[in-house]
Amino acid sequence: xxxxxxxxxxxxxxxxxxxxxxxxxxxxxxxxxxxxxxxxxxxxxxxxxxxxxxxxxxxxxxxxxxxxxxxxxxxxxxxxxxxxxxxxxxxxxxxxxxxxxxxxxxxxxxxxxxxxxxxxxxxxxxxxxxxxxxxxxxxxxxxxxxxxxxxxxxxxxxxxxxxxxxxxxxxxxxxxxxxxxxxxxxxxxxxxxxxxxxxxxxxxxxxxxxxxxxxxxxxxxxxxxxxxxxxxxxxxxxxxxxxxxxxxxxxxxxxxxxxxxxxxxxxxxxxxxxxxxxxxxxxxxxxxxxxxxxxxxxxxxxxxxxxxxxxxxxxxxxxxxxxxxxxxxxxxxxxxxxxxxxxxxxxxxxxxxxxxxxxxxxxxxxxxxxxxxxxxxxxxxxxxxxxxxxxxxxxxxxxxxxxxxxxxxxxxxxxxxxxxxxxxxxxxxxxxx
Numbered sequence: 001x002x003x004x005x006x007x008x009x010x011x012x013x014x015x016x017x018x019x020x021x022x023x024x025x026x027x028x029x030x031x032x033x034x035x036x037x038x039x040x041x042x043x044x045x046x047x048x049x050x051x052x053x054x055x056x057x058x059x060x061x062x063x064x065x066x067x068x069x070x071x072x073x074x075x076x077x078x079x080x081x082x083x084x085x086x087x088x089x090x091x092x093x094x095x096x097x098x099x100x101x102x103x104x105x106x107x108x109x110x111x112x113x114x115x116x117x118x119x120x121x122x123x124x125x126x127x128x129x130x131x132x133x134x135x136x137x138x139x140x141x142x143x144x145x146x147x148x149x150x151x152x153x154x155x156x157x158x159x160x161x162x163x164x165x166x167x168x169x170x171x172x173x174x175x176x177x178x179x180x181x182x183x184x185x186x187x188x189x190x191x192x193x194x195x196x197x198x199x200x201x202x203x204x205x206x207x208x209x210x211x212x213x214x215x216x217x218x219x220x221x222x223x224x225x226x227x228x229x230x231x232x233x234x235x236x237x238x239x240x241x242x243x244x245x246x247x248x249x250x251x252x253x254x255x256x257x258x259x260x261x262x263x264x265x266x267x268x269x270x271x272x273x274x275x276x277x278x279x280x281x282x283x284x285x286x287x288x289x290x291x292x293x294x295x296x297x298x299x300x301x302x303x304x305x306x307x308x309x310x311x312x313x314x315x316x317x318x319x320x321x322x323x324x325x326x327x328x329x330x331x332x333x334x335x336x337x338x339x340x341x342x343x344x345x346x347x348x349x350x351x352x353x354x355x356x357x358x359x360x361x362x363x364x365x366x367x368x369x370x371x372x373x374x375x376x377x378x379x380x381x382x383x384x385x386x387x388x389x390x391x392x393x394x395x396x397x398x399x400x401x402x403x404x405x406x407x408x409x410x411x412x413x414x415x416x417x418x419x420x421x422x423x424x425x426x427x428x429x430x431x432x433x
Contacts, residue, residue, distance in 0.1 A: 004206035004213075007429060008422040014410075016199050017192035020240055021250055021293035024096055026189055027059035030182065031073055037178045038151060039075070044143050045150040046073040046175065047135070048080075052367045053153045053179045055294060061250035062091045067106055068127040072135070072150065074098070081138070083131050086115065094246055101134045103127075128163035135167075142172035153179045183365055184372065185385040190295050191410065194387070194420055197296030198408070202422045204232040205299060208259075208286050212303060213432055215279045222275045224286075225259040232290060251366070253296070256288030263400030265302065268357045268393065282306045283401060294366040298389050299421050300406035306433045312401050315394045318350045319403040320425050322392035326360055326374070327409050330388060330417035336378030343392045344376070352394055360392040364408055384413040387420075 034057055038044050048054045048071045051063050058071050058080055069088060071080040079098030086104050093100070104113050107124030135141075135150070142164065143149035152172045156164070164171045186194070208228055211219060233254050240249050257274075262281040264270040278284050287300040308316065325346050329339045343360040347353045361374035364387045372380035374388060388411070393404030405425065409417035423429065 004209040004429075005203065007424055008202055008206065009419075009424060011422065012195070012418055012420060014191045014195040014418075014420065016196035017189070017292075019293075020193075020196075020236075020252070022059065022189055022193065022295075024059045026187070027057055028077075028096070031057040032077055034175075034178060034182060035073065035075060035077070037182070038175050039147055041147070042075050043148045045075050045140065047071075047150050047152045047172065048073065049152055049154045049156075050176070050179065052183065052365070055251075055366060056183055057179070058096055060091065060095045061247070061294075062088045064088065068131060070131060072140070083134055086113075090246060103130060126159070126163060128160040129166070132163050132167035142168050142170045151175045180371060184363060184370065185383050186295075186387055186410070187385070191385070193293045193295035194297065194408065197290050197292040198299070198420045198422070200232050200236055200292070201290040201296070201299045203235065204228050204290075205286060205301065205421075205423055207231060209301075209303070209429070209432075212278060212284060212286075212305070217277065217279050219278050220275055221259050221261040221278055221284060222273075224278065224284075225256045225274070225288075228259070228286075228288075229254050229256050236292065251291060251294035253289060253291040253294075255290075256286075258285065258287035258300075260285050260287075265402040265404075266395055266397045266400045267402065268395055268404070278305070282312075285402070285404065287404070287406070289368065291366070297364040297387065297408040297420070298391075298406040299408075299423065300391075300404055301423060301430055302403040302405065304431045304433055308431070308433070311396070311399065312403075314350070315352060315355060315396065315401065316403040316430075318347065318352050319392060319394045320405060322346055322360065322394075323390040323405045323407070324425065326388075326390055326392060327419060328416040330361075330374075330382060330409050330411050331415070332382055332384050332411055332413060334382050336372045336374045336380055336382065337376050339382070340374045340376045340378065343374070347392065347394070355394040355396055356392070357395045358391060358393065361388045361390060361409075363387065364389055382411050384411050386411045388417070 067085040070083040082092045082100035084092045084102050109122045110125050112118045141149045143151050155174050161171050260274040261278045261284040262276040265283045265285045284303045290296050329342045347356050359375035363370040363372050388409050390407045395402040408420040
């Protein structure tokens, strides 16, 4: 049996990174650029609240749940001041750390800190109240018109706005658009890490294709998903080495939860458990996300395990050709809405528009889905370095059949977008009947 890796496409233009994460120097440069965009005069500090902005502009991987984590970037470029829960103490204070305040946990009681021997129950303090009072005690205040003082990187919820009013008599301005505009356009360093992630992803997809071709009567989609996950993570960590120190192997994500076989491929987001014997099915969708250092994205291929009907052939082929059209249409200077119109028009011209369940694509970032979107209402102009999924999938829930490809397409300065994976789009790759 031919090794599926022999069918992989030639490598693209982005050479894989040597390392496994973006260095602190990269985050410091990104933070400096954000400050320049917010205030070219260098008088305004920035309070980071969005977890993905914290990762990008400080380099710290410490994603929290309902606990509040914030980092204040001083206007002079010195190390951040952190506001954090106690469980993140080691992570925060051993990274890019200038100063900070911490609370024990939420809901927190002022003056009570169990690790320091005080643990009396009482009225809890609002986390936003705590944060803004800490800022006020440090002599900081909201910027007037986003100049001087401090601004925030997010649109504050009502509870935060009310707490700011009580602390300062004013609400800090949001510069979320500046942060998102920067994160939407990937740097060369990010794209090199994306390329490294996709080399692992290519390999595990080739492995999955070979496993499917074996027609193992005991292989379920659930087992394939687990085997793929273990294989790709083992490969990444073998290359990474023995280091498991704080701030070492961060931002490594392997999520193959959408591998599924049979009739549930006819649903974009099935709510059933994925557990079917692959050899007994007509279709299997191999889908997921792999990231290294927060960089990477989706890679999907829909496999046909029996001779397709005319209907299945039309849906599969149109979905595939829609991806290739999307790759050509993703050009700098166009809007996301214009590109979406092209893809939906192609679906309509092929008579399959009623099987289109989603927009053709979304922007891809550390958090997964990210603006801008390739959707009819998107007015954002595409720029070189923007990364997009490729998902003009077609679904027939009644027929129990669906075809959804994905990849990452990177917008170029000129010409069509570039594909990051090496997976073919061919019938030879995907039709295994």
